[in-house]
Amino acid sequence: MDKRKIIFDTDPGIDDAYGIIAAMKQPDMDVLGICTVAGNKGIEFTTTNALKLVHLMDYDCMVYKGAGESMLKVSEDAGATHGADGLGGVKLDYDESKLSDMHAVDYILETVKANPGEIEIIALGPVTNIALAIEKDPETMKKVKVIWTMGGGVHRGNITPVAEFNYWYDAKAVEIMFSIGTDVPIHMIGLDVTHASVFTGNDLTFMKLEGGKLGEILFEMVGPYIESYWKHSRYTGCVIHDLLTVIYAIDQSVCPEEGIYHSNLRVSTKGITIGQTVVDLVNSWKLPVNSIVPMKVDSRKYKEIFFEVLFGKEKVELYKKHVKS
Ligand code: RIB
Ligand code: CA
Numbered sequence: 001m002d003k004r005k006i007i008f009d010t011d012p013g014i015d016d017a018y019g020i021i022a023a024m025k026q027p028d029m030d031v032l033g034i035c036t037v038a039g040n041k042g043i044e045f046t047t048t049n050a051l052k053l054v055h056l057m058d059y060d061c062m063v064y065k066g067a068g069e070s071m072l073k074v075s076e077d078a079g080a081t082h083g084a085d086g087l088g089g090v091k092l093d094y095d096e097s098k099l100s101d102m103h104a105v106d107y108i109l110e111t112v113k114a115n116p117g118e119i120e121i122i123a124l125g126p127v128t129n130i131a132l133a134i135e136k137d138p139e140t141m142k143k144v145k146v147i148w149t150m151g152g153g154v155h156r157g158n159i160t161p162v163a164e165f166n167y168w169y170d171a172k173a174v175e176i177m178f179s180i181g182t183d184v185p186i187h188m189i190g191l192d193v194t195h196a197s198v199f200t201g202n203d204l205t206f207m208k209l210e211g212g213k214l215g216e217i218l219f220e221m222v223g224p225y226i227e228s229y230w231k232h233s234r235y236t237g238c239v240i241h242d243l244l245t246v247i248y249a250i251d252q253s254v255c256p257e258e259g260i261y262h263s264n265l266r267v268s269t270k271g272i273t274i275g276q277t278v279v280d281l282v283n284s285w286k287l288p289v290n291s292i293v294p295m296k297v298d299s300r301k302y303k304e305i306f307f308e309v310l311f312g313k314e315k316v317e318l319y320k321k322h323v324k325s
Pocket of ligand 2: 010011012013015016040124125242
């Protein structure tokens with residue numbers, strides 16, 4: 001089977017970890033490399049965390065360190081949401097030899113150039129590396145097959161009333177990324193759908209009970225996330241934003257066709273709305289389509305695909321039969 005060629009661009013990050021692990025377990029995906037960026041935590045933390053995930057999954061790929069600050073010189077991280085170390089404090093080993101000395105931007109460009117029309121970029125953090133690659137060699141970046149990006153929101157924000165964290169962290173990079181959206185399909189999985197697909201306490205408990213060692217590690221990892229959602233939103237569960245992005249990349253039917261919008265997207269790059277994505281769902285501006293934005297999600301199907309990919313058919317049948325989300 002010809003596997004899909006995947007490059008991650010990510011700021012692990014608890015929900016990044018869930019998504020990266022799902023892709024590593026997905027039979028038709030080949031994760032060629034993991035590029036890191038500052039966001040949830042500083043670049044040293046996010047890079048070490050990527051190495052920890054490669055080691056945990058005993059996966060054959062390298063890690064490529066990327067941008068340590070945004071194009072707008074933001075370097076403030078996401079605080080305690082992901083725990084002090086960015087992975088919920090779970091003690092994980094890692095192997096420094098899996099860290100390449102090639103910069104993430106150069107790796108992206110080299111890999112796309114060598115595989116025109118085949119590389120899928122899954123962006124789970126600020127898109128600084130992608131924007132730097134576009135600035136350095138736009139013609140090569142237009143040969144990316146597809147970009148799946150977690151970020152933005154049509155009707156809501158999380159770091160500000162109107163902006164989502166990844167896109168707020170580097171709004172200039174978002175503007176540059178969507179400038180190639182007329183050549184490269186860019187699927188924006190935003191807060192409108194991620195917040196419509198909460199992992200409940202039942203879901204997470206099932207994962208701990210039936211997910212073996214990996215399920216236990218993922219349950220421990222999500223601890224600070226659950227505390228944060230209870231403290232700020234009174235959820236007894238959590239939204240695993242980046243995981244939805246990867247599950248949607250695996251099977252787009254988790255977001256019903258009637259809720260998929262092919263629209264012009266613009267982003268605010270200054271002032272109190274910085275990072276806000278303005279998505280012209282009704283094509284009032286008559287501007288070129290540069291984004292694909294799902295606005296509906298089948299939350300149950302999303303979680304069933306996650307449990308099947310990670311733990312197999314027998315476990316997902318147990319989930320379907322006994323766990324009411
Ligand atoms: O707003 C959610 C996004 O910001 C997720 O990617 C999370 O990991 C953080 O990076
Ligand atoms: Ca992330």
